[in-house]
Amino acid sequence: xxxxxxxxxxxxxxxxxxxxxxxxxxxxxxxxxxxxxxxxxxxxxxxxxxxxxxxxxxxxxxxxxxxxxxxxxxxxxxxxxxxxxxxxxxxxxxxxxxxxxxxxxxxxxxxxxxxxxxxxxxxxxxxxxxxxxxxxxxxxxxxxxxxxxxxxxxxxxxxxxxxxxxxxxxxxxxxxxxxxxxxxxxxxxxxxxxxxxxxxxxxxxxxxxxxxxxxxxxxxxxxxxxxxxxxxxxxxxxxxxxxxxxxxxxxxxxxxxxxxxxxxxxxxxxxxxxxxxxxxxxxxxxxxxxxxxxxxxxxxxxxxxxxxxxxxxxxxxxxxxxxxx
Amino acid sequence: xxxxxxxxxxxxxxxxxxxxxxxxxxxxxxxxxxxxxxxxxxxxxxxxxxxxxxxxxxxxxxxxxxxxxxxxxxxxxxxxxxxxxxxxxxxxxxxxxxxxxxxxxxxxxxxxxxxxxxxxxxxxxxxxxxxxxxxxxxxxxxxxxxxxxxxxxxxxxxxxxxxxxxxxxxxxxxxxxxxxxxxxxxxxxxxxxxxxxxxxxxxxxxxxxxxxxxxxxxxxxxxxxxxxxxxxxxxxxxxxxxxxxxxxxxxxxxxxxxxxxxxxxxxxxxxxxxxxxxxxxxxx
Numbered sequence: 001x002x003x004x005x006x007x008x009x010x011x012x013x014x015x016x017x018x019x020x021x022x023x024x025x026x027x028x029x030x031x032x033x034x035x036x037x038x039x040x041x042x043x044x045x046x047x048x049x050x051x052x053x054x055x056x057x058x059x060x061x062x063x064x065x066x067x068x069x070x071x072x073x074x075x076x077x078x079x080x081x082x083x084x085x086x087x088x089x090x091x092x093x094x095x096x097x098x099x100x101x102x103x104x105x106x107x108x109x110x111x112x113x114x115x116x117x118x119x120x121x122x123x124x125x126x127x128x129x130x131x132x133x134x135x136x137x138x139x140x141x142x143x144x145x146x147x148x149x150x151x152x153x154x155x156x157x158x159x160x161x162x163x164x165x166x167x168x169x170x171x172x173x174x175x176x177x178x179x180x181x182x183x184x185x186x187x188x189x190x191x192x193x194x195x196x197x198x199x200x201x202x203x204x205x206x207x208x209x210x211x212x213x214x215x216x217x218x219x220x221x222x223x224x225x226x227x228x229x230x231x232x233x234x235x236x237x238x239x240x241x242x243x244x245x246x247x248x249x250x251x252x253x254x255x256x257x258x259x260x261x262x263x264x265x266x267x268x269x270x271x272x273x274x275x276x277x278x279x280x281x282x283x284x285x286x287x288x289x290x291x292x293x294x295x296x297x298x299x300x301x302x303x304x305x306x307x308x309x310x311x312x313x314x315x316x317x318x319x320x321x322x323x324x325x
Numbered sequence: 326x327x328x329x330x331x332x333x334x335x336x337x338x339x340x341x342x343x344x345x346x347x348x349x350x351x352x353x354x355x356x357x358x359x360x361x362x363x364x365x366x367x368x369x370x371x372x373x374x375x376x377x378x379x380x381x382x383x384x385x386x387x388x389x390x391x392x393x394x395x396x397x398x399x400x401x402x403x404x405x406x407x408x409x410x411x412x413x414x415x416x417x418x419x420x421x422x423x424x425x426x427x428x429x430x431x432x433x434x435x436x437x438x439x440x441x442x443x444x445x446x447x448x449x450x451x452x453x454x455x456x457x458x459x460x461x462x463x464x465x466x467x468x469x470x471x472x473x474x475x476x477x478x479x480x481x482x483x484x485x486x487x488x489x490x491x492x493x494x495x496x497x498x499x500x501x502x503x504x505x506x507x508x509x510x511x512x513x514x515x516x517x518x519x520x521x522x523x524x525x526x527x528x529x530x531x532x533x534x535x536x537x538x539x540x541x542x543x544x545x546x547x548x549x550x551x552x553x554x555x556x557x558x559x560x561x562x563x564x565x566x567x568x569x570x571x572x573x574x575x576x577x578x579x580x581x582x583x584x585x586x587x588x589x590x591x592x593x594x595x596x597x598x599x600x601x602x603x604x605x606x607x608x609x
Contacts (some may be wrong), residue, residue, distance in 0.1 A: 038433060040431065040512045041427040041430075041431035041433045041436075041560040042427070042433065044404070044423040044424065044427035044431075044512070044516070045423070045424050045427040047420055047423065048420035048423055048483055048487070049424060049439065049443070051420065051476075051479065051480055051483065052443060052446060052480060052483045052484070054461075054480075054482070055452065055461070055476070055477060055479075055480030055481075056445075056446050056449065056480055056483075056484070057442065057445070057446075058457075058461070059454040059457035059458045059461060060445075060449055060453070060454060060457075062452055062457035062460070062461075063454060063456065063457050066456065066457060067584075074464075117351075121348070121351060124344050124347060124348050125348070127341075127344070129341065129344075131345075133595065135348050135352055136595075137591070137592060137595055138352040138355050138356055139351065139352060140591070140598070141355055141356065141359065141588065141591070142355055142358075143589070144537060144587055144598075145359075145584050145587060145588075145590045146540070146541035146543070146559050146583065146584065146587070147540075147541065147543060147559075148541070148543050148559040148560075148562050148563045148580075149362075149559075149562065149580040149583060149584055152562065152563070152566060152576055152577075152580065153358055153362050153577075153580070154351070154358075154362075155566075156373075156573055156576075156577075157358065157361070159374060161374045161376050162374065163361065163378050166376055166377055166378055170376060170377060198354070198358075199353070201355075202355070204599075206599065210599070224427050229498070244475075255329050255450070258450075259450050259451075261451060261452055261544060262543050262544065266563055266566070274437075278451050283452070283456075284452075284455070284544075287455075287456050287459075288459075288548060291441060293456050295459075296456050296500075297456050297457070300452070300453040300455075300456065301453070303450065303453065304449065304450060304453045307450065308448070
């Protein structure tokens with residue numbers, strides 16, 4: 001993703017000069033070495049790169065290719081080219097539109113809190129105070145835990161007679177009875193989104209914490225001397241310095257939001273009656289339950305294009321805003 | 326004057342106090358679900374969904390742990406996960422350090438283009454590839470096998486690792502390598518004896534991220550693994566859920582066994598996590 005935010009090389013002068021200037025000069029002196037040294041990097045590159053081409057790039061092209069076919073899974077059977085039919089089908093499929101809305105809703109519900117809370121915690125932790133490492137570790141704990149475990153955990157917490165209902169009903173009397181969270185669309189999405197926020201805050205905290213360390217102390221102190229309040233100091237000094245990190249976090253979280261899969265699969269499995277399907281669970285169901293690989297690929301392609309377009313739009317917005325800062 | 330001083334003093338104390346209160350509330354929200362998971366793993370099925378909920382299991386029992394370990398074959402899944410994660414990490418580190426070395430220390434025709442192609446791997450959502458990858462795995466007879474997991478986990482990890490390592494390798498002063506070259510060391514010796522030993526911190530970061538990613542991976546394992554004996558931990562835990570009409574005690578005993586190594590690795594190597602995240606994101 002970093003690529004989107006400007007070439008990494010340009011910020012690393014050492015990397016630019018990575019090729020020792022002496023090398024080319026020397027091989028000019030000793031022409032016998034030239035062919036050998038031209039081959040060397042390729043030998044280092046080949047095993048990994050060929051594997052990468054075969055396992056990532058080739059499947060990527062295949063995903064586009066398959067989306068134009070009525071793909072037949074059975075060995076030996078022919079698959080028929082059907083042009084845009086899979087895409088046309090998607091646009092007329094009510095479950096697909098619902099999955100788009102659910103994915104977008106998940107993204108909209110989970111991304112802002114992750115940014116705000118992550119930044120908030122990072123600011124609170126950006127002091128050399130005792131316990132800093134411990135707090136940082138605790139907030140990061142959900143990030144390193146597997147999606148499977150935390151999804152099941154949240155399914156348990158949001159069960160009909162689970163802890164969430166107990167807190168909302170028996171303890172605080174916010175609700176008049178137990179809510180059956182996982183058996184309807186929006187309450188199910190709430191449970192899934194709660195997990196998304198809880199699991200993601202630590203990650204954005206970590207990125208913001210690193211970015212805050214790059215804020216120059218002299219500038220903050222100078223602003224303080226000039227009588228700037230905390231908010232003004234944040235606006236004028238801190239915010240511009242962490243702007244690129246903010247862009248990175250936002251873009252990554254939006255991508256992550258549209259890629260929500262395991263939690264939905266395990267918590268509601270898209271149910272009841274496809275009410276909580278998101279794009280990837282629907283794609284997965286189409287491919288591996290209904291064995292409609294062509295339609296599944298079309299959904300995957302639409303998702304990928306959507307995510308790319310969204311990332312590009314955000315990048316432009318952040319660049320434009322960043323120039324104003 | 327003294328009141329002003331007093332005020333300033335109070336303000337200075339109130340800041341940290343408030344900060345710690347907010348942070349503690351947040352940290353409790355982060356940790357409490359895990360403690361509750363642990364607690365439930367020591368309850369028998371009759372006590373897992375009571376109202377009010379039991380926070381301290383009473384009566385506490387270790388039967389969930391003995392059952393997942395003896396009857397449900399959890400040891401086997403643990404070994405599978407270990408084999409897969411370790412093999413993936415070793416292969417991925419070997420291939421990506423080699424690629425990173427080529428990208429960082431040589432100039433050759435098409436270097437920038439190839440690197441950009443490699444970075445595509447960071448931008449494609451992994452799930453987009455799952456259908457064609459399944460067909461590919463089927464073609465090569467890798468369905469329902471641990472090598473089928475390893476091969477694709479390695480493939481998926483190459484972009485990020487190479488990207489991470491290349492930045493670090495490039496920053497190693499080229500004089501060191503030139504000195505070795507003058508002494509007659511070939512490229513492999515320089516890579517193996519100079520670059521790799523000097524790159525321990527970034528290798529640690531790449532190792533941890535690769536290991537954890539394959540340890541936690543679920544979607545691909547769910548897609549290609551059929552036989553119970555080939556399950557990895559995440560898959561086994563997820564399938565517990567359906568198979569036992571959710572015996573929460575068992576699910577969470579197995580979960581605890583799966584996440585404890587992760588938490589230990591994380592706590593011990595915390596600084597490498599931070600380095601990895603920051604070099605991959607902010608500095609990049």
